[in-house]
Amino acid sequence: xxxxxxxxxxxVTEKGKYVELRCDPISGxxxxxxxRQSLGQGPEFLIYFQGTGAADDSGLPNDRxxxxxxxxxxxxxxxxxxxxxxxxxxxxxxxxxAGELFFGEGSRLTVL
Amino acid sequence: GNSVTQxxxxxxxxxxxxLTINCTYTATGxxxxxxxxxYPGEGLQLLLKATKADDKGSNKGFEATYRKETTSFxxxxxxxxxxxxxxxxxxxxxxxxxxxxxxxxxxRLFVKA
Numbered sequence: 502x503x504x505x506x507x508x509x510x511x512x513v514t515e516k517g518k519y520v521e522l523r524c525d526p527i528s529g530x531x532x533x534x535x536x537r538q539s540l541g542q543g544p545e546f547l548i549y550f551q552g553t554g555a556a557d558d559s560g561l562p563n564d565r566x567x568x569x570x571x572x573x574x575x576x577x578x579x580x581x582x583x584x585x586x587x588x589x590x591x592x593x594x595x596x597x598x599a600g601e602l603f604f605g606e607g608s609r610l611t612v613l
Numbered sequence: 614g615n616s617v618t619q620x621x622x623x624x625x626x627x628x629x630x631x632l633t634i635n636c637t638y639t640a641t642g643x644x645x646x647x648x649x650x651x652y653p654g655e656g657l658q659l660l661l662k663a664t665k666a667d668d669k670g671s672n673k674g675f676e677a678t679y680r681k682e683t684t685s686f687x688x689x690x691x692x693x694x695x696x697x698x699x700x701x702x703x704x705x706x707x708x709x710x711x712x713x714x715x716x717x718x719x720x721r722l723f724v725k726a
Contacts, residue, residue, distance in 0.1 A: 505656075532712065543617075543702050543716035544657070557713050592657070599712030600645065600664075604657040 503527070505605035507593050513611045514583055522578040522608045526595030533576050534602060535568055536592040544592055550576060551599070583612045615640040619703045619717035626693055627725050634688040634720045636677075636703035644707035646670075646679050646686040647714070651700045660688075660701070698724045 506525040514520055526533050532551055536544035546560040550570045561567070565583075570576040580587055590609050594602035620635040638644065648660040648670070661670030666681035675690045686703060703717040 534714070536716075541719075543718045546713055546715060549713055559713075594657075596712075600706065601647070601659045601662065602649075602657075602714060603659075606656040 505593055505595050505603055507591075507605035507608050509608055510606065511609045511611075513613065515613050516583060516585060518583050518612075520580045520583055520610060522580075522591050522593075522610070524576045524578070524593030524595075524605060526574065526576070526593070527597075527603055528574075530595035530597050530603070531573070532596040532599045533570060534594045534596070535576070535578050536594065538590045538592055538607070547578070549599075580610075583610075585612045588612045615644070615705060615707050615713075615715050617703050617705055617715055617717035619701075619720055622700075622719070622721040623723055624720060625723045625725065628695055629692045630724075632688070632690040632693045632697075632722070634701055634703075634722070636686045636688065636717060638684050638686065638703075638705050640684075640705055640707045642707060643681075644705040646677070647704040647706070648675070648677055648686070648688050649702040649704055649716070651702070651719075653699070657702065693722070693724045695724045695726050698722055 535547040538544045548558045553573045565581045568578045590607040592607045594604045616639045645664045647662045649657045650660045651657045661672040663670040663679035669678045700719045702719045706714045
């Protein structure tokens with residue numbers, strides 16, 4: 502596709518469950534970002550990849566959160582032992598040069 | 614650390630009114646500055662940017678000037694339209710060994726016909 506694709510668009514899970522969110526960036530974009538956005542707030546940085554490696558993971562809130570990008574394209578954000586406070590919209594963005602970000606429409610996670 | 618502060622919303626204006634949304638930043642060195650916009654039901658998209666001091670970014674009638682002396686990047690438009698109703702986010706990119714983009718909390722704009 503032409504833009505950043507995120508799946509699923511909506512995910513409802515129960516407290517304590519494991520969740521994976523997928524991001525398919527724009528072809529050729531080397532930089533990939535994950536953000537979390539709560540209602541009425543701006544995007545909160547989680548992690549940034551340059552190619553396959555995490556260049557900056559300082560925004561991951563704790564060790565329940567992990568992200569991978571094994572082939573330098575698709576990325577998966579993994580959340581273990583989900584908590585109600587993890588409920589938010591998870592945004593993925595890609596960039597050809599770590600300047601302008603191109604965002605997907607987000608994955609809305611609800612933890613019951 | 615780096616941070617972005619923008620005026621709280623919502624901002625409600627009548628069509629053709631003048632718009633200013635204030636944004637100030639804290640960063641070491643020389644960040645690049647951005648305004649992103651999120652229209653209802655859509656993802657965030659870049660509105661305009663400026664990469665060095667005194668640069669003016671512009672797009673769709675919106676403008677913002679990178680003011681290093683006041684660490685500001687205020688968004689302006691001379692005559693807003695109903696279709697400009699959206700949430701506007703100020704952001705900066707600055708990093709050593711990386712390019713982490715930091716966003717402000719967003720300002721919701723409502724434009725009435």
